[in-house]
Amino acid sequence: METRRDIFQAIADPTRRAIIGLIAITAMTPGDLAAHFNTSRQAISKHIKVLVECEVVKQEVSGREIFYQLDINKMKEVDEWLEKYRCLWEKRFDQLENVLEKLKTKKK
Amino acid sequence: METRRDIFQAIADPTRRAIIGLIAITAMTPGDLAAHFNTSRQAISKHIKVLVECEVVKQEVSGREIFYQLDINKMKEVDEWLEKYRCLWEKRFDQLENVLEKLKTKKK
């Protein structure tokens, strides 16, 4: 088993997905984030550490506080992976489009 | 920590993503799948078990063989989750569109 540290690992945990949802809107400190969960500040800090290692978050130091915000670029990687499969569930729609296209050409 | 068994857990492992990639095209047996990897058949079977529990794959029994194929519906869940964030990386593009739109109106 190798150590995996990528965006797919980052979004596997529901707490981390919740953190992503929060810092997508505004930058937040670990203390602020911890207040939104039932778990301890240290636990949230460890989740943040994973997100930082996966480059899912950007950090900005302001005095003794550290603000974390979502880095959207890594989210694109998931989108690009999904792209390969998207055609599979859009197939029916594409087929419908083909039908419409054929109807158009018939009119000519 | 609770036991998580959802699509995000399913796609966290690179081997499982590879399996998904293979069974998206054609249905395959565990034996066929194992031939594509360096790991044992049992290891692949355990990955398949996870995918089944997450309802990412459909199975069809044919004699003593079991064919597994991708169930695309669960993949949509990831796409729906991403949908909330997609606007964030399309923002710049939208702004560019706005610029182009303004140029158009200026011409009038």
Place this chain on the structure above:
DNA sequence: TATATTTGCAACCAAATAGTAGCAAGTAAG
């Protein structure tokens, strides 16, 4: 019937993960 193939399941092991507690460093406020 006897044998080989395909598969799932249970037991077990090593590594990773999630969480807690304590501590040190840096910063703000008295």
Place this chain on the structure above:
DNA sequence: CTTACTTGCTACTATTTGGTTGCAAATATA
């Protein structure tokens, strides 16, 4: 300067995960 606050880091523990081995059940083939 002293005290309080915010944070990251290092053990330490419990749980989960990925993998291997062995075995039994079901199916195909001789």
